[in-house]
Amino acid sequence: MTPQQLWQRYQDWLYYHESLEMYLDISRMRFDEGLIETLKPKFAKAFQDMDALEKGAIANPDENRMVGHYWLRDPDLAPTEEIKQEIIQTVEAIQAFVQKVHVGAIKPPQAFKFTDILSIGIGGSALGPQFVAEALAPDFPPMAIHFFDNSDPAGFDRVLTRLKDRLNSTLVIVITKSGGTPETRNGMIEAKAAFEKQGLNFSQHAVAITMPGSNMDKVAKSEGWLATFPMFDWVGGRTSELSAVGLLPAALQGIDIRAMLAGAKAMDAATRVPNLKTNPAALLALSWYYAGNGKGEKDMVVLPYKDSLSLFSRYLQQLVMESLGKEKDLDGNTVYQGIAVYGNKGSTDQHAYVQQLREGVPNFFVTFIEVLKDRQGNSIELDPGITSGDYLSAFIQGTRAALYENHRDSITITIPEVNPRTVGAAIALYERAVGLYASLININAYHQPGVEAGKKMAASILELQKQIMQALQSASEPLDLATLAQKAGSPNEIEAVYKIVRHLEANRRGVIMNGDRANPNSLKVSAG
Numbered sequence: 187m188t189p190q191q192l193w194q195r196y197q198d199w200l201y202y203h204e205s206l207e208m209y210l211d212i213s214r215m216r217f218d219e220g221l222i223e224t225l226k227p228k229f230a231k232a233f234q235d236m237d238a239l240e241k242g243a244i245a246n247p248d249e250n251r252m253v254g255h256y257w258l259r260d261p262d263l264a265p266t267e268e269i270k271q272e273i274i275q276t277v278e279a280i281q282a283f284v285q286k287v288h289v290g291a292i293k294p295p296q297a298f299k300f301t302d303i304l305s306i307g308i309g310g311s312a313l314g315p316q317f318v319a320e321a322l323a324p325d326f327p328p329m330a331i332h333f334f335d336n337s338d339p340a341g342f343d344r345v346l347t348r349l350k351d352r353l354n355s356t357l358v359i360v361i362t363k364s365g366g367t368p369e370t371r372n373g374m375i376e377a378k379a380a381f382e383k384q385g386l387n388f389s390q391h392a393v394a395i396t397m398p399g400s401n402m403d404k405v406a407k408s409e410g411w412l413a414t415f416p417m418f419d420w421v422g423g424r425t426s427e428l429s430a431v432g433l434l435p436a437a438l439q440g441i442d443i444r445a446m447l448a449g450a451k452a453m454d455a456a457t458r459v460p461n462l463k464t465n466p467a468a469l470l471a472l473s474w475y476y477a478g479n480g481k482g483e484k485d486m487v488v489l490p491y492k493d494s495l496s497l498f499s500r501y502l503q504q505l506v507m508e509s510l511g512k513e514k515d516l517d518g519n520t521v522y523q524g525i526a527v528y529g530n531k532g533s534t535d536q537h538a539y540v541q542q543l544r545e546g547v548p549n550f551f552v553t554f555i556e557v558l559k560d561r562q563g564n565s566i567e568l569d570p571g572i573t574s575g576d577y578l579s580a581f582i583q584g585t586r587a588a589l590y591e592n593h594r595d596s597i598t599i600t601i602p603e604v605n606p607r608t609v610g611a612a613i614a615l616y617e618r619a620v621g622l623y624a625s626l627i628n629i630n631a632y633h634q635p636g637v638e639a640g641k642k643m644a645a646s647i648l649e650l651q652k653q654i655m656q657a658l659q660s661a662s663e664p665l666d667l668a669t670l671a672q673k674a675g676s677p678n679e680i681e682a683v684y685k686i687v688r689h690l691e692a693n694r695r696g697v698i699m700n701g702d703r704a705n706p707n708s709l710k711v712s713a714g
């Protein structure tokens with residue numbers, strides 16, 4: 187295409203949201219009108235599916251659940267008065283709680299005020315709060331946030347060491363929809379132990395966000411925690427940022443949660459329009475479909491040119507990959523769907539992997555996120571007439587053009603600045619795009635059956651570890667791995683047995699291994 191034709195294509199496909207001042211440019215995705223025609227019936231169905239979902243259909247059939255994250259920002263849309271009231275009251279309860287915490291009306295027993303937050307959760311119960319904290323927390327927030335999002339003992343120690351002198355003024359938020367996620371439970375027990383070690387009453391520092399009636403809910407209530415906030419059955423983990431999951435931590439950090447909700451609501455309205463060309467989420471879904479041939483053949487590289495948005499790609503990784511990465515479609519056919527997502531930030535990544543993007547395997551498309559406002563206040567000139575923001579702006583244009591020149595496609599989203607409204611809108615945009623794209627490819631975006639397999643296997647490994655310890659303790663002499671596996675009741679799991687004992691030995695957990703470590707079969711294991 188000539189530069190004039192490209193400029194025309196830019197204008198033909200440009201989407202602009204008036205009140206959000208947000209632009210979406212898909213002109214550098216090389217689809218043609220033929221694809222639009224082919225996809226029209228699929229989009230008509232996707233819009234219908236979305237309409238039914240918003241009205242309360244069981245849009246997640248495998249789990250027999252409604253999918254209601256859109257109601258969170260517009261409670262009037264909720265299918266029942268009861269749900270509407272739950273949403274309204276939860277936001278009000280969050281704001282009332284936060285206000286009391288900020289003024290010290292709710293305070294820790296051994297300090298004047300809460301100064302820090304320890305947020306414990308994983309997946310959708312961590313990624314949204316982490317992204318929003320990085321994007322929106324003020325430089326000097328009323329409370330600083332820290333995260334446990336794993337079962338890594340050294341990770342726990344690192345956070346607890348930083349908090350050591352302020353544990354007595356730390357508010358713990360345990361976030362888990364199911365109330366039974368092991369990493370979160372482990373984090374909670376580790377945190378509790380650290381509090382008790384300092385003579386602090388954990389319950390007087392703890393808040394839960396969970397489904398009413400879950401194990402976590404029962405623990406919080408029976409131990410008399412400071413508060414519990416509901417995570418509704420009809421909100422999935424990866425679409426929960428605008429529920430209590432994201433709103434409570436954000437509000438505690440002084441972030442305007444009403445503005446986040448308003449931004450999301452405005453975007454929801456725009457992405458409800460059943461017209462491909464004027465619906466930004468549909469335009470994104472179209473672009474993804476085009477790029478990967480409707481089969482995820484190309485990866486989505488997310489490059490925000492703004493440091494504060496550097497966790498957006500991690501957040502989107504779960505939203506997109508856990509939603510779209512499915513073996514079966516809705517009719518039970520094996521389809522192996524998904525879109526791989528990765529990214530960090532520009533221009534930083536220019537010096538990491540953009541070399542491969544420009545010249546290497548063409549298995550991706552880029553989504554640039556451009557922020558028009560450089561900073562609060564004015565910039566100095568680094569060169570005559572040129573600021574650091576001008577450089578960043580030139581880098582984004584330069585990389586987009588250089589990629590396109592070499593037949594690498596890209597989408598560009600432009601926002602006026604990073605604020606609660608635009609961040610809420612960006613979250614809503616991608617939630618909707620994922621939902622529409624899932625309809626195009628006929629999959630359930632709202633379940634995650636694949637995650638269970640690994641969890642079950644991990645549980646059986648922990649069970650095997652107990653059997654191994656018993657077998658070792660009752661053995662009269664060192665055992666080779668095959669014998670140990672047999673005595674532990676799992677003769678076919680020699681490799682798993684080997685890995686368990688190697689880990690136990692490395693942590694001085696009462697296991698000794700002797701023999702040639704390069705030849706595991708020669709090892710003899712004993713208790714000790």
Ligand SMILES: O=P(O)(O)OC[C@H]1O[C@](O)(CO)[C@@H](O)[C@@H]1O
Nearest residue numbers: 309310311362363364367423637
């Ligand atoms: O909030 P929960 O129930 O602890 O789950 C945490 C995460 O685990 C998953 O179920 C599986 O990774 C996610 O969907 C979810 O966000």
